[in-house]
Amino acid sequence: MNRDYAIEKQFLTRSYDSSSEIELLLEDRYSITGGQKPFMVFGKPEKQAPIKLEDNNTIPITKERKYNTRTELKNYFQQTLANQKRLIKKIQAYNRSKSEKPFPVKKMLHHYKIPEFEDFIPLNTLWQKYTQELLFPQKNIPPMSIVLPRLSSADLNGCLLTVLKSKNHNLVGTRGIVVCDTQHSFIICVPRNEDSKEWNENKQEFSPLEMMGGIRVVLKKGSLFGFDVVLPGSEEECIGFTIIGSRFEFRTSDRSGKKFKNHNVDDL
Amino acid sequence: MLYDLNVPWPSNGYSVPATPSQTIGFKNTIVTLYTLGYRQIAINFQLQENVKLPINQPERLNPIPMNTLRDDLCEKFPGLKLYSRVTLIVNDPSKCQGLAKLQGHFDILAVQPTSEKALQLCTINLDIDLISFNFATKLPFFIKHKTVGSAVDKGIKFEICYATVVAGYGADLGINSQMIRKNFFSNVLQLIRGCRSRGIIVSSGATLASQVRNSGDVLTILKTVGLDNSRAKACVTLSPERVLVNGRLRVRSYKQTILEGNDGDLVGSEDVPSKKRLADSSSGRLLKKARKGE
Known part of the structure; x- marks a missing residue:
């Protein structure tokens, strides 16, 4: 029987990154000389550190927990405004230097992500x-x-x-x-x-x-x-x-x- | 800019229209005010509380022909702006249901309470801009700071009309000019005490052109009754403007949030045409450019 294990491969891509590893695993699974185990392990068993509780028995607020859209947006605006300030200073300094060429605004906008x-x-x-x-x-x-x-x-x-x-x-x-x-x-x-x-x-x-x-x-x-x-x-x-x-x-x-x-x- | 928010319309009531001679006298008053520097003038229509409103004909609710008046006067006198105002004389608070129906038809809503109960009702319940009193006779009640202060906090202003003291005769012809002047000053002092010199406006209320006074004279009167310079000046400039803004926003905006027209003017004299060309305004041009460029 010649199979390319399409469905199995599809499943395994969610757990394993490299295709060679998947093929190796499948070969091992179905070959006569292999382990021939009736189960398959999806995903890498990761060792998760037990969550350390704080003194008052609450889950500590980690960086990941603080991560949400609102704060991200706020951070983005703050960062952009700070960048704008920097760019303005740069333009002012450039104007003071009395250079003949106009300031490359377009390029700098891209650079400062404005x-x-x-x-x-x-x-x-x-x-x-x-x-x-x-x-x-x-x-x-x-x-x-x-x-x-x-x-x-x-x-x-x-x-x-x-x-x-x-x-x-x-x-x-x-x-x-x-x-x-x-x-x-x-x-x-x-x-x-x-x-x-x-x-x-x-x-x-x-x-x-x-x-x-x-x-x-x-x-x-x-x-x-x-x-x-x-x-x-x-x-x-x-x-x-x-x-x-x-x-x-x-x-x-x-x-x-x-x-x-x-x-x-x-x-x- | 100087404001006069009380030029009485010659006819009081819906049954009798103003005669041509009355209209000419009325226009003369406005022209005199214009020459004295007043630019924003409100035409006052006085109503008794028991008058039946022609509710079935909404166009008749405002008997002042604002459009023809604007056509007549505003072109000849640049900068002149006319507004309409209604003053309801309230004695029994339960009877004044008509005010809500008048709302959309006048720029300024004013009330003249003749009893203490009516004054209290005006300050608490009614959605009005202005409270005026008849200063020619002795006020039948004591003006309390509590009621007046709450009204001032809500944005309602109090009006002083100086025409009666200038003319020497008021609505009641029975009393002589000396009594009127005496009453006027005692009433004004009472009002100023009641509202602690805040929220007062001064308007003419002149039925004849000769009763109009310029701002200098008005300020002198106010100084004699004890207002300081800046407060006296606010009575003819800042406070009336706020009354107008309040009244106009009631007509033009939805609960003072959004209004039609974006010329940056909260008062806006005439009804602006709702449609306009995109290319007329600068932001419109930018919008057009953006829509083309996408």
């Missing part, structure tokens, strides 16, 4: 589709009294936001695609150079920050954010909306079922 606005454009396209389905299910525009509540509980990841007003005047005009919507801030990925701000469209020289792009953390408190929703069926027309950041300080999951209330407007 995300680019263009990477998130598909996310924005997805968001536009989602919003269109959410707001205009019948293809016509319902009255604003229906649209606004829906939008207030909508997901904003992927939305192209612009800071219209802010207590921090440096932030005004910043725009980008929302990467993460946290309780107190929007983390947005901003475009570079002439797209970076509304009034930069015809400018020639840009600050290091504008040259770099990357991500920005924009506090919700005390800011107004504007965004556009493209109407379904037409590529040209859109409806603009404004988010009042001070009233939007909730986590996304809390916001979806939130009953909003009017408050004193002294802080707006």
Whole structure:
């Protein structure tokens, strides 16, 4: 009987890395002179150290246990922001040296692993589709009294936001695609150079920050954010909306079922 | 920018429309205010609590022809912005159910309580922007700091109209001008004491153009009743702006979270067209570019 033990091999690949080892094992299993044991060992028997309990009889929190998506995301943002700071310093030093050649921004972005606005454009396209389905299910525009509540509980990841007003005047005009919507801030990925701000469209020289792009953390408190929703069926027309950041300080999951209330407007 | 949130509309009630001569007098008041530097003006429509609202005809709920007025005045006087306001005179708190129905049709909702119970109700239950009093007569109740303070914390402001003291005659013609002035000042002092100099706005309430005063005169009055410089100035600039923002957000936004239009203006005078071209705004152009580039 000539068999290639396809099924057995398939199983064994999950336990053993090298194919030669598997073949050796199978040959040993089925040959007349071999062991001819009626069982097969899957997986390497690994010796696991017994978990050391802490004094108060609880399992200690190891590094692996701390590992989750939220902290990873947080670490990623922290690292990227630190990298951005480094890159800005580098650009400033380069500008001081008065070199003729322009700074190789593109290469450095890759080197420091700074995300680019263009990477998130598909996310924005997805968001536009989602919003269109959410707001205009019948293809016509319902009255604003229906649209606004829906939008207030909508997901904003992927939305192209612009800071219209802010207590921090440096932030005004910043725009980008929302990467993460946290309780107190929007983390947005901003475009570079002439797209970076509304009034930069015809400018020639840009600050290091504008040259770099990357991500920005924009506090919700005390800011107004504007965004556009493209109407379904037409590529040209859109409806603009404004988010009042001070009233939007909730986590996304809390916001979806939130009953909003009017408050004193002294802080707006 | 100076604000005047009370220019009474000539007719009180739905049955009698304003006559042309009244309308001209009313427009003269607005023009006078404009020349004195007031740019944001609210037209006040006063309602008694027992007036039946034409609920079946929603377009008649607001009798002020805002669009024609804006067409007439705003083009000739650049920078002028007109808003509508309704003032409901409340005596018995159980009767004022109509306020909720008026909400979408006026920019500012105000209440004039005539009893202490009504004032308490306004501060606790009603969703309003402004509380005004008739200062020409002696107030029938004592203004408590507790009620007034809770209202101020909620964002409700208190209004002082100076037209009665300027004109010397008010809603009640029975009393003479001296009594009116005496009442006015004692009432204003009581209000200022009640709300600890916070949350006060000053508006004209002028039915005639001659009753309007410029900001300097207003500030002088406020200083005589004991407000310091910055607080007096806030009465004609900052506080009225907040009243307007509060009122406009009620109409334009969903519970102060999201509103339509993204020109960065919370107040926004006219109703903005909901649709616009992508290429008109800068962020729209970026969006278009992004959609093309993908």
